[in-house]
Amino acid sequence: CSLFQSNNSVPQDLTVEQRAAYLKRTDHWRMVGRIGIITPKESNTANIEWHRKGSESELRIYGFVGNTYALLTTTPTQSKISLSDDEVYYGTDPEQLLWQTTGWQIPVNALTQWILGLPDNAPSVSFDNSGLVNQLAFDDWLMNFQKYESFSGLTMPKKIKITHPDITLKFSVRTWEMNPDD
């Protein structure tokens, strides 16, 4: 394993089963990367920071000059979204709130479970020969884990493409932090 233990003490060289068990126990993580949103009307790319803290999470989509497009904060009882024009909206379902206020259809609920590359209770899943999930389908969505990479020793999704009749979403992950001490 690596000579030094990275600060968030990610276990090294896990088997696929050990990795799945580790991820199941991890409900504090932060992902930073790029998101591409392609709809028939528009194509956007932006930065994304997704921070899950147990039953709460923060999803920030921001532009290249650091300007926040949308900050979606979710708790078990309520979701809140603040937009670049300082408007703030509240709702119960984060997915619907995001869609209603930005027009972006992002399956936030489903992704919170599966973005780690952990296909638990997904309706239909297929695996690559190393045992990692490479495709997963739910409702009208198809999620392709195009590339995995080692993030300080832990194999995590690097590129994900999610297709739906009305929208294509792409994630390119720059950093994964697991169990960050917040």
Added chain:
Amino acid sequence: ADDMQSFVELTNGIKTYQATFEQKITDQFGTVKDSSKGRFLIKKPYQFTWETLEPYQQLIVSNGEELWTFDRDLDQVNIQTLNKAVGNTPVFLLEADSDTLAKTFSVKQLVSGSEQAAAFELLPKEQGYSFERMIVQFKEQQLVELLLQDTLGQKTIVSFSEVLVNQELSDQQFNFVIPDDVDVVDSREQ
């Protein structure tokens, strides 16, 4: 005003320009919120490339008519019609003649320390710009820094180094070839 003339003289003197850029965005407390690095090339009129190498990979190419934005991380290419009126870019500043500039900004030359340096303050004349003040700095006739400050005190500082001016550049460099297996989105005005 003669400040405008001396600014345009400097920008007109630049026919081609190549540099490494470093962009930093700081908030009103001066903490760096975002930074990126890359290469900037321009060959007038309006042929340019703005390639961000870190922390993400994005190549923007203009052949003078169309603008390609290739997002390497996301395997995504967006084609747009080039909008020459976007005021807060180095391209606009280097390309604009004094009439266009005068319509967009009021230009004031700032007192600068050394003989070889020239700094200009550009204030947008209309509303709707994301910044309220821009400082453009030249050194030995070369563009070296661009600073944009918005109403909340956030600053975007683009500094240029390894600057080469008026070197021969072939048009080939400004014709983007779309790689295979990328998503292409064509949003050119039909």
